[in-house]
Amino acid sequence: MSQPLQFLLRAEEMPTHWYNLLADFPEPLPPPLHPGTKEPVTPDLMTAMFPEALVAQEMSGERHIEIPREVRDVYALYRPTPLLRAARLEKALQTPAHIYYKYEGVSPAGSHKPNTAIPQAYYNKIAGTKRLATETGAGQWGSSLAFACSVFGLECNIYMVKVSFHQKPYRKLLMQTYGATVHASPSDQTAFGRKVRADDPNSHGSLGIAISEAIEDTVTHPGTKYSLGSVLNHVCLHQSVIGQESIRQMELAGEEPDVIFGCAGGGSNFAGLAFPFVQRKIREGKKYRIVAVEPTSCPSLTQGELRYDFGDTAETTPLMMMHTLGHTFMPPSIHAGGLRYHGMAPMVSHCLKLGLIEAMAYPQMRVFEAAVQFARAEGIVPAPESSHAIAAAIDEAVKCRTEGRKRVIVIGLSGNGLLDLAAYDSYLSGHMHDTGNDD
Numbered sequence: 001m002s003q004p005l006q007f008l009l010r011a012e013e014m015p016t017h018w019y020n021l022l023a024d025f026p027e028p029l030p031p032p033l034h035p036g037t038k039e040p041v042t043p044d045l046m047t048a049m050f051p052e053a054l055v056a057q058e059m060s061g062e063r064h065i066e067i068p069r070e071v072r073d074v075y076a077l078y079r080p081t082p083l084l085r086a087a088r089l090e091k092a093l094q095t096p097a098h099i100y101y102k103y104e105g106v107s108p109a110g111s112h113k114p115n116t117a118i119p120q121a122y123y124n125k126i127a128g129t130k131r132l133a134t135e136t137g138a139g140q141w142g143s144s145l146a147f148a149c150s151v152f153g154l155e156c157n158i159y160m161v162k163v164s165f166h167q168k169p170y171r172k173l174l175m176q177t178y179g180a181t182v183h184a185s186p187s188d189q190t191a192f193g194r195k196v197r198a199d200d201p202n203s204h205g206s207l208g209i210a211i212s213e214a215i216e217d218t219v220t221h222p223g224t225k226y227s228l229g230s231v232l233n234h235v236c237l238h239q240s241v242i243g244q245e246s247i248r249q250m251e252l253a254g255e256e257p258d259v260i261f262g263c264a265g266g267g268s269n270f271a272g273l274a275f276p277f278v279q280r281k282i283r284e285g286k287k288y289r290i291v292a293v294e295p296t297s298c299p300s301l302t303q304g305e306l307r308y309d310f311g312d313t314a315e316t317t318p319l320m321m322m323h324t325l326g327h328t329f330m331p332p333s334i335h336a337g338g339l340r341y342h343g344m345a346p347m348v349s350h351c352l353k354l355g356l357i358e359a360m361a362y363p364q365m366r367v368f369e370a371a372v373q374f375a376r377a378e379g380i381v382p383a384p385e386s387s388h389a390i391a392a393a394i395d396e397a398v399k400c401r402t403e404g405r406k407r408v409i410v411i412g413l414s415g416n417g418l419l420d421l422a423a424y425d426s427y428l429s430g431h432m433h434d435t436g437n438d439d
Ligand SMILES: *Cc1c(COP(=O)(O)O)cnc(C)c1O
Pocket: 110, 111, 112, 113, 140, 141, 229, 230, 231, 263, 264, 265, 266, 267, 268, 269, 270, 338, 339, 383, 385, 386, 414, 415, 416
């Protein structure tokens, strides 16, 4: 009999609680600081931006937080997600390693991001919010929040980094299909956007600028709250369904991972996969290697400093203790748009400091070489972001071959690349470089 490739959970095996690593850190996470007073932020400062339930989750030390029934009902559209054995990739690599991937690309938006967009829209809805404002880079977050807002009947106002707005029309159309309003950022909708445009009429925008615009939109429109798709503790919390399911699915496969690879932009899909495994390292002494993989052109974990920094360009967010390249850093326009953020989730940064995880950086060309190899072996066209984890996993599997050692490798496949085919075009046609724009 041929070996099983899919390890599926039944609907009733979907996690009922999110897992909160804040409860298990051996050293507490440094708190976010007020940008003016430099004192730890108080909940009332945050409730201007977020509904109380999310503020409570942001600061909670509770280990398990129940997922509301209404959220699980929407998760049920695509969760539990599959874990697959990459047997054909193993064969192509002639490796003794066993490679598994947890696939979040089956969600409506094609990535892990609805895992937090859905609860964020839900908690806003029950708190009486009418409208959400947010930013998006390449558009994965915007399309996920637009979908979640359509489910719960909220208006959705999105600031999309201008270069992506023009270069990636399909995700903009997806957001509009879900009913959202999309502005190219810097826009004329906010004072900050108008200032950036006056200073530089040709500004392509950045995630930091778009965040500043969305925050300004929030504080100037009644009934509006702000929503962030990565970095924050409550986002990492919501993503923990990925790792919890993966643990059960690896039990079904009858194997323990040796190495786990996830890509890291703001850190949320990595956190979601990794943190339930990190808990086992802390509490059960497990020895997994857990590796965050980022682009060499935006290397916050491998090159950035661990210090307090702002989350946005206009210096409006609280200061967070995180690995950062500086809040004015302008990353080159690589195709993995979701990995172009100057900072890293404080919880992921803290894991690195405590030696619970490792970090690596990969250049764009190597990432796409791995992406194409994966697509040809497994059929799924991976998102450029996820392909960073694939590249690192392939190198690990090749090392297993040369060393003649079996290892069990788990990849976080955070999304599919079907709306990123222009990036594949750039690679396949030979126009791609390791940094900066295409020819
Ligand atoms: C947004 C995105 C990422 C990066 O965001 P994280 O918060 O680091 O997870 C990674 N993969 C995909 C498919 C994305 O859409």
